[in-house]
Amino acid sequence: MSLRKHLNILDYAVHFMLRRRGKNIATVLVFTLVVFMLASVVMMMGSLREEAENTLALAPDITVQKIVAGRQGLVPLSYASRIQDIRGVSRVEGRIWGYYYDALEDATYTIIGVEHLPFRVVEGRAPRGQEVVVGEAIAKRKRIIPGDRIILRDHRGNYVKFTVVGVFSPRSSLQSADIIAMPGSIAREFFGIPDDRANDLAVYVANPAELTNIAYKISLALPDARVLTRQQIRETYDAIFGWRSGVFLAAIFGAILAFAILVWDRASGLTAEEKKEIGILKALGWSTEDVLEMRTCEGVLLALNSYLLGIILAYIHVFYLNAPLLRPVLLGWSTLYPSFELMPALSLEDLLLIFMVSVVPFMAAVIVPSWRASTIDPDEAMRGV
Template identity: 40%
Template sequence: MSNLIEKQRSILDFTLSSLMRRKAKNISLFLVYSLVVFVLGSAMFFTQAMKREASLILKEAPEMVIQRLLCGRYEPVPLDYLERIKNIRGVISADYRLWGYYYDPAAGSNYTLMVPRNNPPARGKIVIGNGIARNRMLYREDILSFRGYNGINHNFEVDDILSSESELVSADLMLISEEDFRDFFGLSPAAATDIVATVRNQKELITIANKISELLPDTRPVIRDEMIRTYDSVFDWRGGILIVLISMAMLSFVIFAWEKASGLSAEERREIGILKAIGWETSDVIAVKTYEGAIISFFSFCTGLLLAYGHVFFTSAFLFAPALKGWSVIYPDFRITPYIDPYQVVVLFLLTVVPYTAATVVPSWRSAIIDPDSVMRL
């Protein structure tokens, strides 16, 4: 047993010396390999963590939101719809929501104005998200002036600023009183933005959504599960430009690795020939090549994965930020809670380490089984 271990250690020593002889080639391979794992790993960690975060945060979202469509567009809903929805069996409560968007030309950004049902701000006062405060450099008691629907400027005093920890949901929020909201947007007292409803039995949610659609054909119910699924699809592994770019990088790497791994150089062939000539067995030669592939791929995998973890969870995926921010002026400053799916790590390992290791073995086996004399003559 100890002989076997000693033999393998000696083969490993030889493999490492062999790798060191071709330092430049192997270091470049290690760097490219680590980079590919880093990019793939970063995308994987980011999407998984964001999907988890979205599902945990939105688990408290309204059970059902009922919108009204007019001419194919999303329009304010008449408040008399409320009673009709409440009368549907299985609906516990229904209430209206008031929210809308305001484009602030001074900052060049969009805000989400909203009337909270509980503890709304007093008239003339607003509570703003930390993103707005940061962007406009606002503090409590500062005055903001916005142009209303009729061209008249409305002044609002900043009453409070929402906590920075909640930026992922509140960066661009501006909480306002109902009176101010209606005055500002010119919204009739008989209309609201949409309606939220709660039902007695969660299993009946789809049935009740169907009933609402039948009773009020110009409405569109959106249930909570769909809101969460929206973010699943946004961060889905399959979707998005990141993945397209990564696929291209992956493809380039596959070609690069295949070329490096499968095509043995004349020097490597001669080395194999000499080893065979001095008495090495074919299995030993294959073991050297397997170790070579395994060492490079394992260390590249670990380096790439650890860097990806640091990138996503310590620097909030700063490399992905430009892609996510797009033209957004207000972007939440948030720290992603780490979430690692071991299954995905294993898949990444199998997709990167195993093919490369396998690709190095086949050509060396081919060289190892031919006559050493003819290999050395090449």
């Protein structure tokens, strides 16, 4: 019986709103826009985090770089054997990799030398001899499928022909999008790196608990080395994403405040007709609480509809259209990458977060106006004062 009463009030609220479509549509539009912007940023951040997490799963435990005069230089392979001597290190690899500017496409690729590919992320097979595996974005851009040839210009200016034997799978596109993988010896020759040097050293540690300790020992043994653990790289990623989104969202907070003021203003400005209607309801026996509930239902309906609409639009914007509005803001380094697709990643917590920042301020802003509307004296309202 009491549920029935609440349903009737809800029903009345729906009709009350539908009769004032024009007034409410503007609010819904602005509200949807606010949710849309917020949700786009949150979804994009979630997706990028997921990406980074996926790529980091393949990163070595510790990366050792050599610093020459404050800049990164080539690491002598003799360092590798010194690191290998540290107790707890299971494997050290000299890595060959570098950037390659493709004038034709006006894009920068990353060429890496690999002996064995992490097969999980590859469609096709590992490259042997003059063969390469390319990232998904490159394959798409240059319209390459396995079996095709690509021509790259090496450090002497000679054009070298490679056969594409595989494409990195899109599951980890953030890092593999712009990658061309070729055998280590071929990459060394391509970049002209001396035989006793490498770009950096990848160190693998048997027991993850010893990681920090081993990293410390390496930095003691090799004073001119920069030692990065996977955890540090991961924290850097998180910090960069967090900072970028933080700055952007700080700007959005201003918009939310403006929005709350707009809502307050619109909700307080009751038309004479609305006042009259509430007055009649009260004269018919509605209590203040009933009217308040009706106004609250109105606010909740408005908020939930805009919230859902905003979320759906943001989902389409980010995961189907690849976030054209946000990409330039959030991916400062995107010029490095030809293009990559954002993978859908949206959790319940993300939805809660967006709710907290959009619906909560909105509902708070309509409390006082709703209360004011519901405590109107019926006689005063019907007289149209």
